[in-house]
Amino acid sequence: MRDQCKSRSFRNLDHALPLFDTMLHMRPLPSIVDFNQLLGAIARMKYYSEVIALIKQMESSAISPDNYTLSVLINCFCYLKRVDFGFSVLARMLKLGYQPNCIVLSTLVKGLCLQGNLAGAARLVVEMEKKGYKPNVITYGTMINSLCKIGETGEAIRLLRKLEKGNFELNVVLYSTIIDSLCKDRLVTEALNMLSKMMGKGIQPDLITYTSLIQGLCNFGQWKEATTLFKEMEQRKILPDVQTFNILVDTLCKEGMLTEANEVFDVMIQKGIEPDTVTYSSLMDGYCMQNKIDDAVKAFNMMVESGCSPNVFSYNILINGYCKNKRIDEAMHLFHEMSNRGMIPDVVTYNTLIGGFCRVERPRAALELFRKMGARGQHPDPLTYGILLDDLCKNKQIAEAMALFQDMEDRKLDRNIVIYNILIDGLCNVGKLTAARDLFYSLPGKGLQPDVRTYTIMIKGLCKEGLIDEASELLEKMDVNGCSPDDRTYNTIIQGLLQYKETSKAMELVKIMLNKGFSANSTTTELLLDLLSVNPTNKALQEFFQ
Template sequence: MRRLGAHQWCYFVSISKQPPRCTHGFSFFSFSSKIVPEQLLLIDAILESLRNSENWDTLSNKYSSIDFSDSLVKKILLRFKQPETAKRALSFFHWSANTRNLRHGTSSYAVAIHILVRARLLVDARALIESSLLNSDSDSDLLDSLLSTYDVSCSTPLVFDLLVQGYAKLRLLESGFDVFHRLCDRGFSLSVITLNTLLHFAAKSSRIDLVWRIYELATDKRIYPNETTIQIMISALCKEGKLKEVVALLDRIHGKRSSPPLIVNTSLVFRVLESNRIEEGMSLLKRLLQKNMVIDTIGYSLVVLARTKQGDLESARKVFDEMLQRGFDANAFVYTAFIKAYTEKGDIEEAERLIAEMENSGIDPYEETFDSVIVGCARCGREEESLKYCEMMVTRGLLPSCSAFNEMVKRLSKIENVRRANEILTKSVDKGFTPDEQTYTHLIQGFAKGKCIDIALKLFYEMEYRKISPGFEVFRSLIMGLWCCGKVEAAEKYLRIMKHRFILKPKRKTG
């Protein structure tokens, strides 16, 4: 084949893109737009050379003076878009990149990837996807190019599965999740294999927060899990130390050991509700119930939780009554949801009535039940009742949460109640309770105000023994307490210790 004259190549450079049009919701450039005769002649010549399987040196000699613009590359690639000619498209793509030292644009990559995926040359397609992602200036460049060339390349949705999998394997996890989200929003139904790949690499990278965001989105978009998905999610629960907690929650609702899928799906809805995203949680629960991925008892219980979180106790009660009418038993989880809601409203009498109703029905309150009423009573100034419930739960072998215990101690005004709290602490520590800085701070403040400075000092040394650093409030309480008791030298000693440790008064937060 004779080489064309140099004057004929000037028509093949700087080819401008045609205005985009839209088909099936995707905009793309019309590559079948007008081609000048000289350009058509060039494209035909290159195609003929590729059909004849000419080697790269021959191709380079023939077309050494051609400026292969991105537009020209795409036009040539699209002439090989049929599966039987896909390997020629790949050969041209690599030749133009390596021999001509051409840096392909994302549109050329996109067309080549579409052609390879359609021909099921998936190893080559994955290689081009990873190469493009590593060299792209923007996280969304390749996705935009794949979308804009989707129809003209006669592609298949598999290309987008491979794209998301490519992001995952390169550990571009946030970008991969964003692309996954965009594709789902555009109506593409990505495969469970793609979901599992994204989940696997997120879990492997210890991005447990992202694991749950991915699983939530998949559930919302009706991409349902398989056995591998559930295994990944159970592993994620173990990694964040939440598996035992979720299993205990399910035991309280229906008293049986639950299957792994039920554990995962209940955990998903529960954590969405706990983050106060009530509408999203209810939408997810509805989808899961429709697919029998959550049982009715759990469904009712979670709806009650959602309504109590919204403060709509009347609606919550109607759901609870319907639950009972349909033959489901009341459970500790539902009672606790109501008790927590009433204590937050300050209606301690109703909360106490529900606790009595629970126990009369043979349902045992658990840690969160007691925590709620302990905090509720303390905040309403009913410190004796708060202490009573705290003593009751410790006697039953349960331990208060550190936050609930601290809230109670912080609000104690009588020295005899501070003593009771200290006794509860001693019993609780023996059973595994772990106090924190706030626990000791509140107790030391209480004893110092009550002029029981010896007990305050004992708690100070216990605090240091546990390697909990005393803060400004502890030292201030000790110094003021010692001063009020006439122990001036001891007060000065602790003042020197405080200065030596550079413990300063914390600045007040403004705004």
């Protein structure tokens, strides 16, 4: 029995619990050391609640916990984010005459950090120092890790500086934690500087350090610098893992560099690193982005043949590729294949297919899938409604669009400005300007501010109905309301003014547009050319075409 506890030979909780029960009924009882070894092993398996229950059971059987037992108990409470109970156990330790060691106090610091109580953790560290306990590098490492997790990288760096000044043996974990946090904060230059400083202290980077930096560089599209670091890893005999390779493959695919991505994939195989679902999905996405759907299918089949199970994300990539290429029947075949494999399509799957049906002008099929989506327990999101509303409005089915919009309101779904833009545009296109105007002016009351697209849609609708003065007033209101017109806005109002013979006003706006760095689009240019052919002596037009 003792040998079993020492060797920790039990495989899981189901094996450990009968052993504990046997120990509890043995006469004479095993020593507290034997119980502690068993409790420590169960805690290492992360069954914290069970350990607490077992210690209570021991005490009910008159087995008194010792310093180690109580230390394990504190650890379990801290991991369960009940540091208050942890401190109660600490008080009990002190009452029993036990002296908590640095590990116990570090555990409480970690517990406070897990709760997000960094101020409390810092106070405890100060108290530890006052009472003669010297917090070790693990204690400070816990605080640095917690600070980084909540985005307080600056505070983590200040704490690291304190450690550098003290007599602490710093390690790669501390520096890698901060390097990773800097990369996540998009401060890659600072992360690279931290790497140089770390190496200057004789601390060598490890796999985690390099992977964090490669991810940070790739997030900025700096794939050349990331590749250089990747090669440096190899020179230092640090073997990249599947995550490191995946970062590079994904970035190269997003940059449209499929040849280079496949080269990295080949290196991965040569080094004995098995590609996973993420690797194959990145390649598939890269091919789909370049409309190489057949190559994407080959990558998908290769994934299945290698024993890698595709997930919903993998299927969504391929379904999206088919839909972009208007191969909706093949997309639906994959959709059914997902169900046959026991996978539950998510909202992205449905949105992609609904959009695919709209793309091939099969609105009825899109609406049917929308209804099936709800029946199968997958709730439509604002994007689902946006896709359908856009299609209905483009096909001038405004009554159906308004009914769908009402359904959104009934479901209390977030109706963002994009949804309103679609509806206002649809109403303008069928000549329902009054309804469009009412909807436009109701936006502030709904807590929404019109964006540049909303204003441009309304200006276009007003111009279409010949309400040029109102359109011009709306343009002036844009800057007042903190929404600057863009090139589309200027081209829209200029075209409206030209069509209604407001040439001088149009030319004034052309000047403003050009001064702001925008240019006339083909329609505006064509209208100005027509005007020049009628008025060849017009100076403003001559200047424009010079």
